[in-house]
Amino acid sequence: ENAIRIGIVGYGNLGRGVEAAIAQNPDMRLVGLFTRRDPAGVKPLSGVPVYGMSELERFRSEVDVMILCGGSKDDLPQQGPQLAAMFTTVDSFDNHSAIPEYFAAVDAAAKAGKTIGMLSVGWDPGMFSLNRLYAEAILPEGATYTFWGKGLSQGHSDAIRRVPGVKGGVQYTLPVQEAMDQVRSGSNPTLSTREKHTRECFVVLEEGADAAAVKAAIVSMPAYFADYDTTVNFISEEELRQNHNTMPHGGFVIRSGQTNQGASKQVMEFSLKLDSNPEYTASVLVAYARAAHRLQQQGQSGAKTVFDVAPGLLSPRSAADLRKDLL
Ligand code: NDP
Numbered sequence: 001e002n003a004i005r006i007g008i009v010g011y012g013n014l015g016r017g018v019e020a021a022i023a024q025n026p027d028m029r030l031v032g033l034f035t036r037r038d039p040a041g042v043k044p045l046s047g048v049p050v051y052g053m054s055e056l057e058r059f060r061s062e063v064d065v066m067i068l069c070g071g072s073k074d075d076l077p078q079q080g081p082q083l084a085a086m087f088t089t090v091d092s093f094d095n096h097s098a099i100p101e102y103f104a105a106v107d108a109a110a111k112a113g114k115t116i117g118m119l120s121v122g123w124d125p126g127m128f129s130l131n132r133l134y135a136e137a138i139l140p141e142g143a144t145y146t147f148w149g150k151g152l153s154q155g156h157s158d159a160i161r162r163v164p165g166v167k168g169g170v171q172y173t174l175p176v177q178e179a180m181d182q183v184r185s186g187s188n189p190t191l192s193t194r195e196k197h198t199r200e201c202f203v204v205l206e207e208g209a210d211a212a213a214v215k216a217a218i219v220s221m222p223a224y225f226a227d228y229d230t231t232v233n234f235i236s237e238e239e240l241r242q243n244h245n246t247m248p249h250g251g252f253v254i255r256s257g258q259t260n261q262g263a264s265k266q267v268m269e270f271s272l273k274l275d276s277n278p279e280y281t282a283s284v285l286v287a288y289a290r291a292a293h294r295l296q297q298q299g300q301s302g303a304k305t306v307f308d309v310a311p312g313l314l315s316p317r318s319a320a321d322l323r324k325d326l327l
Helices: 013-022 053-059 076-084 096-113 127-138 154-161 177-184 211-219 237-243 277-297 319-325
Strands: 004-009 028-035 050-052 065-068 088-091 116-118 142-148 166-175 197-205 229-234 249-259 264-274 302-304
Touching (some): 013 028, 013 277, 050 053, 076 116, 088 096, 088 277, 116 277, 127 142, 142 166, 142 177, 154 166, 154 197, 177 249, 197 211, 264 277
Antiparallel strands (some): 142 249, 166 197
8 A cells, every 4th residue: 555644643723634635635545633632532633543652652653643732732732842842744733933942852762762743733833834935045135024823822812711701702813904905015114013903802601791892802811912002892692603613814924025126126925814723733744744654764863943854745746757847
């Protein structure tokens, strides 16, 4: 059998997305899901078997790549190094400031296990990181801007739900149109946090809660909202369920550069508009699982990021085919 054999570790939004993405890639086969919960209680969308984490070890010769779908905050710092010691892995670790430390831990485990630990794959970090790198390498004189949204922010939604008097809620991050227009014009503006993004909240109040107090607590919350212009809309539970039950996201990486002593403005832009953040992130993970497997087959080992992967390794097509059709 030539198919790349995949396992999924952790079955949340991302895990379900990977399951669906594997079905779109005929060169891959899903062997099973691995969960910390009671496997009997986890019902996959496909008929794939579910295993407990204690069974991982016996799949060392049955699975080529484990796609880690746990959370970045608490799950991956532990699971990443632990699993990279046994399997070639791919994950979407997105705690940007902790990446160097995480890289070192995964690198040591993967080198010892002669595996590849492909980390921080997704859209940001991931596709956005790649585009920041391309833009900066090609246009050394200039500035790079990243705008996010419109998108649902899980972290900010959680923060709203912790405010006393709040029953439920979601938060959307929106890029400020005027700021994007300025950047695209090539004027290299200096933009404050407040000038780049706004935040929009949809909140369901608990019975008898004071709306004005809840609003004040949200907009003044340090780190999350205080540095932004934030709007708070109060809605019913029914509206929250009906209109705010998907996870859209996206954004823009824009490099405003110059050549010929500033006489020529050169603007590079990459953008994403995603109906489903986890389904897209999962699709990126699956393409990088193919690359990780190929690197491992070449005899490489250690931690890798999107910066270390040649683009052709992501594609199921041959190098000759790619040169003929896409170059
Ligand atoms: P979820 O909260 O849906 O899932 C995380 C884990 O929670 C699962 O793997 C699962 O592990 C566990 N879990 C426990 N109870 C349940 C339950 N009842 N239902 C579902 N899962 C449960 O997180 P997401 O999948 O949405 O996101 C995972 C991570 O992906 C995020 O932390 C984020 O950092 C990262 N991410 C990265 C992006 C990027 O661009 N790089 C973009 C988007 C997300 P188990 O089965 O073992 O219990």
